[in-house]
Amino acid sequence: MSNSNTQRVKTIFRSKASKALDRMEDPRDTLDDSYDQQVKLLQQVRQAVAEVATAKKRIELQGQEMGTRYARLDAQASEALAQGREDLARAAIERRMMLEGQVGALQRQYASLEQQTAQLQERERRLTDQVAAFRIEKETIKATYTASEAQVRANEAVSGLSSSIQDVGSSLDRARDRVKQMQARAAATDELLASGALTDLTAAPDADIERQLAAVVADAEIDRRIRALRSGTTPSDASPARRGDEPDAWLSIGKGDASPR
Structure with missing residues (x-):
């Protein structure tokens, strides 16, 4: 194989390898993957917000139940005193005091969950804005890349067409040279036959x-x-x-x- 053919094969191989790498490292796929990851993260944050809201609702219901019991114990203590049962009134007040401690702990948990809910909701809002902005930028970059890729392919096609035209021109030049050489050879053999330098084997004797x-x-x-x-x-x-x-x-x-x- 000549050096020119070897160089051409190397060029074709490098071009195909470069195109394969471009397909492997397509930024559009990378952007889509990044967007999918951000969407998954946003879904996780929203799920966390829903779970915290559910926990807060359970504590709220539990607090309402404890509040109802707290009011009932207060009524029972008053009724026990009215009936002359100080012992029952004392028991009701003791339970009411214990319930106050439980309600206080529940209130602290509820306040903590409210704070977590507010933080998660703020994080969700920011992440939603970021994902939306990233989506717009992603689509813009993808469209720009696709347009640039199309332009590159068009330029390569034009370049390939120019190379083909040059090859055709070279082929025509070689063909013209061969025709001229053949015409000169034909004229020379005619002259040689006319002068008798060449013998026409198909001619009659004498x-x-x-x-x-x-x-x-x-x-x-x-x-x-x-x-x-x-x-x-x-x-x-x-x-x-x-x-x-x-x-x-x-x-x-x-x-x-x-x-x-």
Whole structure:
């Protein structure tokens, strides 16, 4: 393989390898993957917000139940005193005091969950805005990349077409050179055959003598016609030319009396 062919193969290989890498490292796929990851993260944050809200709702319901019990114990303590049952009133008040501690702990948990909910909701809001902004930028970059890729392909196609045209031009130049060489060779062989330097194997025996005699006769005929023109005598075979206005005049050309004078 010649150096030019080897270089061409290397160039084609590098071009294909580069295109394969471009497909592997397509930024559009990378952007889509990043967007999908951000969407998943946003979904996780929203799920966390929902879970915290659910936990807060459970504590709220539990607090409402404890509040109802707290009010009932207060009513029971009052009724026990009214019935003269101080012992029952004391028991109700003790339970009410214990319930106050439990409610206080529940209130602290509820406040903590409210804070977490507010933080998660703020994080969700920011992340939603970021994902939306990233999506717009992603689509813009993808569209720009696709347009640039199309332009590159168009330029490569034009470049390839230019190379093809150059190759066609080179082929035409080579063909013209071969035609000229063949024409020159044909003319040279004709001259060699005419001079007798080359032997025509297809010609009849003594054809060279006949060819030379024919040349002598043709020269003599030309001399005869020149003498006739100089003397003002019209050659016999020129008479049809005077009848050129007749449709069949051409049939008489060369049919006149060609006997020498």
